Amino acid sequence: MGPITLDHYVFLSAALFCLGVAGVLIRRNILVMFMSLEIMLNAVNLLLGSIAAFRGDAAGQVFVFFIMLVAAAEIAVGLAVMVMVYRNTGSIDLKDLSNLKW
Amino acid sequence: MKNLLVVLIPLLPLLGFAVSGLFGKRLGKSATGLLASGMVLLSFLCAAALAMLHFRTGDSAIVVNLFSWIRMPGLSIPMGLLVDPLSLMMVFVVTGIGFLIHVYSIGYMHDDDGVARFFSYLNLFTFFMLVLVLADNFAVLFIGWEGVGLCSYLLIGFWFKNHAFNGAAVKAFVVNRIGDAGFLLGLFLMAMTFGSLSFAEVFSRAASFGSGAPAITLITLFLFIGASGKSAQIPLYTWLPDAMAGPTPVSALIHAATMVTAGVYLVIRSNALYALAPLTMAIIAAVGLATAIWAGLIALSQRDIKKVLAYSTVSQLGFMFLALGMGAWSTGFFHVFTHAFFKALLFLGAGSVIHALSGEQDIRRMGGLRKALPVTYATMLAGTLAIAGIPPFAGFFSKDEIFAKVFEHAPALWAIALAGAFVTSFYMFRLFFLVFHGEFRGDATAKHHLHESPKVMTAPLVVLALGALGAGFAGLPEIFGAPHWISDFLAPVTGRGESHLSHATEWMLMGASVATGLLALLFAWVRYGVKGRVPAEDASVTGVARWSLGKFFIDELYDRAIVKPLFRFSAWIHDVLDRRGLDGAVGAIAGISPWLGQQVRLLQTGNTAFYLFAMALGVFLILFVATLR
C-alpha cells in the first residue's frame, strides 16, 4: 500500500458528500435532513483542509472557518424555522408540508 | 412648415387618443366620436396640404429626423419619418378611409357603453398605422407594426367583456407572434449584414450584393414570414376569420383596408431587396396564388356574412402578393388602393345589414333586404361589382393589371388566377343575392324591426361606393391611352414596370377576365337569384329528381360536375384541413402550449422531496453528459 495522496482525500470527501446528498434525498424527517446537509458541508471542509495541507497554502483552511461560521448561522435559522413549523403543525415530517403547489 | 405637417400627421390621432382616453367620459358619446373623426380628418388634410406643397413639383421625398433613438458603435437608428410617394399614398388610404369608418362608427356604436374607449383605441390604431407607414427605417416601422397588432387585439376583445380569455384567443395571438418573430429575425440579420436599418442605407448597400445572395434571400424570407403573418397568408391566415369577433367597423378598418395590407406595404417598401432575391419572389408568388384560391374556395361555403368577407380579404391579399411575386410593385399597390375602397365598403355595408337585423350575421336568416335597405343595397352592389372585376368599377382595373403581369411571366399561373377570379365573383354574388334578393327568411319580429341605417352610417357608404366606382381610373391600362397615374406617381419608389404585351393580347386578357366575372355572376344569379336556393339545402339535395327535370340539364350538369364537388371540397378544406390540419400544424406550438403549461404546472407537486430529487437529477444529467463529451 502506497502513501496516502491528495486523491485519497478527494475521494473520501466526495464519498462523504454523496452520503450527505443521499441522506437529504432519502430521509423525510426534517432534523435528519439538516444533519445530512451538515455532512455535505463537512465533506467540503475536509476537502478544503486537505487541499490546503497538501499545497501548504493557508487560504483553504481559512475558508473552512468561514464555512463553519456560516453553517452555524444557517442551521440556527433552519432550526428556528423547524420549531416554528412544529408549533403550527405538530410535525417535523416533510410530507406534511405540501400545500403550496401547482 | 413641411416638417411640421409631417409630424402632425401621426401626432393628431395620438392627441385624439389621449383626449378621448382621458376625458372621454366627460365629453360624452357624440363629442368623443366627433373628436376622434375630426383628428383623423385633420391628419388627412395635413397629408393633402403636404401633397399640394411638395409633390406637385415632382420632388421625391421628405425625411424628418425627430431624434436619435439608438446610437451605438456600428448601428444608429434615428426616430425618423419619411414621406415619399408610396408612404403618402398609404397615408391617404389610412386617413381617408379611416375617417369614413370613424364617422360610420359614430352611428354603429351609438348604443354601446364603451364608446369613448372604442374611439380612443381606434385613434391609437390610426396613430400606430401612420407610424408604420411613415417610418424611415425598419425599427420605427416595427414599432408601428407591433402597435397596430396590439390595438387590433384590444379592438377584437372589445366585445368580449364577459368571456374568459380562451384558448382560441391565445392561439390567434401566438400565430400572429410567429410572424412577428420572423420579422424580428429579419431585422437582426439585416442589422448584422448591412450595419443599418434605415431604408436608404439598406437598399443602397444591398445593391452591391448582387442577385441571389444568400444573406438577402434569408432576410427577405424572414421579412416575408412577418408579412404573411400580418397579411394573413398561408399558413398564417387562420387568425383573420377569428378576428371577425370584433365590431364591424373594426373589421372594415383593420382587417380589410389598412392593417392587413401592412405586409404588402412592407414588401413593396423593400422592393429593392426583393428584386435581388428571385427565390423569395417565386415563393411569394406561389404563396399568394395558393392563398387566393384556397381562401376563395373556403369563402364559397361560409354562412356568416362577415366570415365570407374575411376569407375574401385573405383571398384578395393573395392576389396582391401574386402581383408582388411577379415584381409588379405598383400593380400590387394599385390593388391595395382599390381593395381598400371596396372591401371597406363591403364590410360597412355588412355592418349596416347586421345593424338592421339587430346583430344577425347568418345569411340564411337574411334575404330580400333590397326594399328595406335601399342605400345599403345600392352601395353593396357597387362594392360587389368592384370586387368581381366588372368594368368600370375599381376592382376591374387593378385585377386586370395583375392578370396581365401574371400572363406576361407565366401563362399557366394566369389560368389558375383566372379560376380564382371566377370563384371570387361567384361567392360575392352568392352573398349579394342571398342577402338582398328573394324573400326575407328571418322571423316576424326581425322583419318588423328592419330599417335603413341612419345617415351618419349611409353617408360613408355612399362616399366609399363612389370610390369603388372611381378609384380604378387612377390607373387606366396603357391601351386606353390615358396616363397610369398611380404607377407614374410611385415610380420614384418602385421603378417603372414595362409591359411587353401587344394590344391585342391585352384586349384578349381583359375580355377573358370580364367574361369570367360575368359568367360567375350569371351562375350565381341563376342559383340564388332565380331559383332562390338557400345554403341549408345544399346538404339535402335529392339529385335524381332534379336530373329528370331536364330543363335545367345544363345547369344540373354544371351543378353536379363543378359546383357540388367544389362545395364539398370547400367544406372539406374548411373542416378537415383548415380546422384540423393546417390550423393544427401552425397552432402546434400555440395549441399544445396550454396543454404543456398544464403539465408543467402539475409537475409542481408541492412535495419538497421531489424538488430535491429533480435538482439532484439535474446535477447528475449535467455531469453525465459532461463525461460523455
Added chain:
Amino acid sequence: MSLYLILSILGALVLLSSLGRGKRLVVPLAIAGLLGALAVTGMGLGLDHPLLKGMAEFDRYAVLFSCLLLVLGTLVVLLLTNPNERSDIPRVEMAALLLFSLTGGIMMASFAHLVMLFLGVEILSIPLYILAGARKRERAGNEAALKYFITGSFATGFLLFGIALIYGATGSFSTRAIAAWAEANPAVFTPMFHLGLLLMLVGLAFKISAAPFHFWAPDVYEGSPSIVTSFMSTVVKVAAIAAFYRLFSEAFPAAADAWSWVIAAVAALTLAVGNLGALAQRSFKRLMAYSGISHAGFLLLALLSVGPGSAGALWIYAAAYSFATLIAFVSLLAVEAAGGGESLEALSGLGRRNPFLGVCLTISMLSLIGVPPLAGFFGKLFVFGNAVSQRHVVLVVFAVVMSAVGMAYYMRPIIQTWLRPPAGSPFQLSTSQAWVLGIATAFVVLLAAAPVWVMRFL
C-alpha cells in the same frame, strides 16, 4: 468596503432602534441610509480600486449593479411604510433583514474572490429564509420558509463543493488567478476543475431559479408575504445573475467550451418551463413567479455571449425586468390591501378602480413582453442580438417563440385590468406605494433612453 460597512451598520442600527421608542424612525432611517449608500457608490465610480486585499473590486460592472440593487432595495423598503399593509408582519425586523440581505447581494455583484462569493450568497440567503416565514402563524409562510431553506442549503452544498474542487485544481480562490490558470492550461482541464466548474454552475442556477433547479420558486413566492416576494424576485434575482455573469466572465472565460453547452441547455429548459408554466396559472402571484423563471432563461442567454456589450445587455435586461416586476408586485400589494386576493380575477377592472395603478401595471406587462419602446424591448433586443452574433441562432429562435408564448399570459392582467368589470370599489394608493409605482414606471419608460449610455459605460 465602505458600502458593505454602511449597509451592515445601517441594518444593525435599524434593529437597535426597535429597542427604544424609535420604531417610527426605522423606515426613514433605512431610506436615508440607503440613499447615502447610493451616493457613496456613485462617487466611487471609476476608482476601480481593489478592496480587502483584492477580495472584492468595485469596477464599473460592480458599481452599476450595486446602484441597481440599492435602488430596488430602497423601493422595497419604502413599501414597508404602507399603512394599509396587514399588521401581522414585524416591520422593524423585516427592514433590518432586508438591509442585511441587500448587503449580501452587493457582495455578489462585486466579489473578486470565491470566499466573497460564498459569503455574499449566504448573507443574501439566510435573512431570506427568515423573511419567507415572516408571518409566523401562517402555514403557507412556514412551508415556504422550510422549502426555501432545505432546497437553498442543498444548492449551497453544491456551490461549496464546486468551490473546493476549483481550489484543488487551481490552487487559488481569486477569480483572476483562476482565469490565469485556465488560460495557461487550456489543454489539461483536469476532471477536478471540470467538475468544480459545473457544480458551481448548479449552485448559482438554483439562485436565479433556472430549470431544473427552479421548483422552489413558485411555492416560496406564493407562500411568502408579498413584500418579501417582491424583494426575492427583484433584488435576489438581479444579485444572483450579476454574480453568475461575473464569475463566468472573469474566472472561466477560457473554459467556455466546458460550460456554454450547459448554460444553453439550462436556458432552453428554463424558457420552456417558465413560459409554459405561467400559461396555466390562475394566481397572479404564481404567474409572476413563473415569469421570473422565464426571465432567468432570457438572462442566461446573455451569459452565452460574453464579450463586448454583453454586460451592458445583461444590465439593461435585469433592470427592465426588475422594475417591471416591482410594479406588478406593488399592484398585487395594493389589490391585497383593498381586500382582493392573489388571483388574476382580483385585478378585474383595476383600470377603473385606480387608473394610475392600471396604467402602470399595463406599462409593466408591456415591458415584460418586450413591446417597443419600453425598457424590456431594449433588453431583449440587445440580449438576442448578442446571442445571434455569437451564433446561437437556434436558441434565439426558440427564445423568440417562447416570448411569443409569454405575450399570451402577460396580456391576461392587462385584459383583466381594462376589459373586465371592476371587482370592487375604487381605492386609493398609499403615498409610499404611489411613489414606488411612479419611480419604477419612470425607470421602465426612461431606460429606453439609457441603453446607449449603459453600453458605453460598461
